[in-house]
Amino acid sequence: MSYQVLARKWRPLSFATLVGQDHVVRALSHALATGRLHHAWLFTGTRGVGKTTISRILAKALNCESGVTPEPCGQCEACRAIDADRFPDYVEMDAASNRGVDDMAALLDRAVYAPVQGRYKVYMIDEVHMLTGHAFNAMLKTLEEPPEHVKFILATTDPQKIPVTVLSRCLQFNLKQMSPGAIVEHLGHILGEEGIEFEPPALAHLARAASGSMRDALSLLDQAIAHGAGRLEEEGVSRMLGTVGDDHLFELLDALAAGDTTRMVTLADAMEARSLSFDAGLQSLASLFQRIALVQMAPGAIADEAERARLAEHAARFDAEFVQLAYQIAIHGRSELTMAPDEATGFTMTLLRLAAFRPEQPPALDGPLPGVGDGGAGRARPLPEAASPVKPAVAAPPVAAVPARTEPEATAPVNRPTADGAPEEAPPWEDVPPASPDDRPVSAEERFASDAPEDDSVKHANRSNDVAGALEAALAAGDWHAVQRVLAPGGLVRELCQHCEWVGFADDRLDLRLANTHKHLIEVHAALVDRLGELVSERAGRKLRVRVEVGAIEGETPAQRESAERQARHVAAVAALERDPFVGEIIERFDARFVEESVRPL
The missing domain is CATH 1.10.8.60 (Helicase, Ruva Protein; domain 3)
Structure with missing residues (x-):
């Protein structure tokens, strides 16, 4: 006995076994049950979604020996003949090969005769959009007022090519793609x-x-x-x-999170050795970033708990902004594969682009601390020298070349201009005493001695003390921008800090207000405020609490300040170019136009 392929062996034989087209089944079942039968149906949809299958089930429902019913028996002679494609009153015509007016005329000539065996003559025209214009015109009158015993079923993958005069004469059902x-x-x-x-x-x-x-x-x-x-x-x-499995993609994400570009290139080489499709790989990678974005922004959209838990581990490693950027890099890399020297090169360059455009991670405790109290200018600035636990190593001149000084030099305070042009006083932690305990000049021998390595525990203690002191001073000053710089948060915690404003600090509790436009941060990630509280307590060296309320921003968030400063720098750069005589000469000589949006301040 010959083998029957699964697509034919498991073709649905009733509406109850049809998969994924419930909206069509419901409408047809109600029409059959109530006897409200139209004379022409149009089924549209992509290939393999059940257009021909539904037409055969509908033909059985109309001609079943048990009567017109939404549940044909499947056992009578008419049902078995339609399933076997030998029922004389059910005709399937391929419009791709019978598309002329003569073919349509022959079909309509036979339609006037009564059914041979069944209750209705059912004509199923597949790929009806392939008919010529004359063939469509020939069928219009019969399609509008067919004999009582004739039913038309039209099927197409491209309904845009069907004349509106035909569409208006049919009940149209759009079959959905299978999920x-x-x-x-x-x-x-x-x-x-x-x-x-x-x-x-x-x-x-x-x-x-x-x-x-x-x-x-x-x-x-x-x-x-x-x-x-x-x-x-x-x-x-x-x-x-030739597809890339999820495990392979998760390995790529692990390497990306760790900044291990060598590992990423090695994985790409392994894909090439296994002859995997790089186009499919970038498609799957973009799909993975989309699912990670869903976990970050709308975790309820992922129904599978196991998949959501697995994706959550990687969602915590990347900022929401980077996930959006990574998705764009993946889809653009896929579109550029045809322009690459070869697909392997294009895929590798896309991976390197992901690594190159990933934002830098926040500095660790053993690195240089960001400056505080500078008005949130958006630039990292180290603490003053006296507050640093280890003095910077400098090349000391010979002892004889160091002039003796009898009195210490006074250090002038640093004043920075504020937004209104007035000088801003240096914060209290910058007004520090000289590094020498007895206020005397430090000789070269003492400098060399001070450069000796300290014990690691001493270094850590000094660093912790410096951070705690800077944080306490920023909290006392009510400067949220300075607090954020000392905290140096990363990931979603940094995103939360960027869109909050200062409310108050009292009784060891820091109160913040989150902008309404970003309330999803604490709605989706309920533990985010607790993570911020743990970070504040760790930096301060004592237990502090954080409370975040959602509301309209009355002051200015760090994100708003950085945006305003970027805009100010852009305006200054544009003004500088407009004053530049060389630029003015080019505009005048070549009738050029100055595009302000193209200016990028240094």
């Missing part, structure tokens, strides 16, 4: 009935490759069964499809 979940569930049911062992991730690969077509999924399932010698394994299916 990956529905395909996986149906394939799992078929494999269970067939007694074939499989790994669920393998079915997920087949569902994604099918792109919403159940027929394509069943054809790929036939191929996968043959490829795996009667067993479906994820690795074998991935190799057959």
